[in-house]
Amino acid sequence: AKELAEEIPESLYLHPIKSPFAINPLDLPKTENRDHAVTIAIDILLSIFKEVLRLMESAVNVKYLLQVLLRFFYSKTDSPTMKDLYEAVLLLRKGVLAIDINDDVWREQVEALKKLKTQTIIAALSRLEPYAHDSLLISLTSQTTLDMEKILSPGSITIFSIPKADLGENLSRLIASTVVMKLWFEVLARARLGKERTPVFLIIDEFQFVADLPIIDTILSEARKYGLHLVIAHQHTGQLSDELLQSIMTNCGVKIVFSVGGQDIK
Numbered sequence: 001a002k003e004l005a006e007e008i009p010e011s012l013y014l015h016p017i018k019s020p021f022a023i024n025p026l027d028l029p030k031t032e033n034r035d036h037a038v039t040i041a042i043d044i045l046l047s048i049f050k051e052v053l054r055l056m057e058s059a060v061n062v063k064y065l066l067q068v069l070l071r072f073f074y075s076k077t078d079s080p081t082m083k084d085l086y087e088a089v090l091l092l093r094k095g096v097l098a099i100d101i102n103d104d105v106w107r108e109q110v111e112a113l114k115k116l117k118t119q120t121i122i123a124a125l126s127r128l129e130p131y132a133h134d135s136l137l138i139s140l141t142s143q144t145t146l147d148m149e150k151i152l153s154p155g156s157i158t159i160f161s162i163p164k165a166d167l168g169e170n171l172s173r174l175i176a177s178t179v180v181m182k183l184w185f186e187v188l189a190r191a192r193l194g195k196e197r198t199p200v201f202l203i204i205d206e207f208q209f210v211a212d213l214p215i216i217d218t219i220l221s222e223a224r225k226y227g228l229h230l231v232i233a234h235q236h237t238g239q240l241s242d243e244l245l246q247s248i249m250t251n252c253g254v255k256i257v258f259s260v261g262g263q264d265i266k
Helices: 002-007 034-051 060-074 082-094 104-114 118-133 135-141 169-192 215-226 242-251
Strands: 012-014 158-160 200-204 228-232
Touching (some): 034 169, 060 082, 060 118, 082 118, 082 135, 118 135, 169 200, 169 215, 169 228, 215 228, 215 242
Parallel strands (some): 012 158, 200 228
16 A cells, blocks of 8 residues: 555555544435434444444344434534444443433433343443544544545545554454445435536455455445446455355456466366
């Protein structure tokens, strides 16, 4: 990434430590209607919990908890953070969460939250904990410093360096997944607002690192109509699930194969 940035002086080079950037995944999306934006934002949060934080589809109580709290935060601000959510869940567990809204429906929902099982609270806390205590992750998700419109504009080149050597495997995967999902949601927003769908190319090296995001299959099958195109690179097909490999073979119009071995020969 660094060598590419040096070869392309007009590019924007981003590294979590050496050239810091930040993406708040909970920024209220751009829509023509605020209530609609809140609905989309909640859907994005639940997608993050499912895709990145591996929340099971059956965890309905955790989803309810997140929906109620996030709707409350959006009544106060357009940019709540994951740390805000963690602190609210923690207060709820201690029984001291106070939501200052004079509304009977809100009061009923807060009372319902207080009756949730400890297991539900801990499931949410365990997934939010890094966002509240890892100083690097806090700085990376507390605000959005990237101009996404500029990044999506024709001729713009942005290079993300997310090395495991500097960040560790879990944190680098978390950041890489956030970048991929943020870009996907931005091209959806662009279409939603009726803006021109100029081509955007997302090039992912070491693709297997984010290949387990379920949303990748959706992107592969639907991204083209939103003007998003993928270039993905990895070492061998055994790094991918059979379902994802089938999706790649079906949706990728151009395939470049270098030296192969093992099952890949067939």
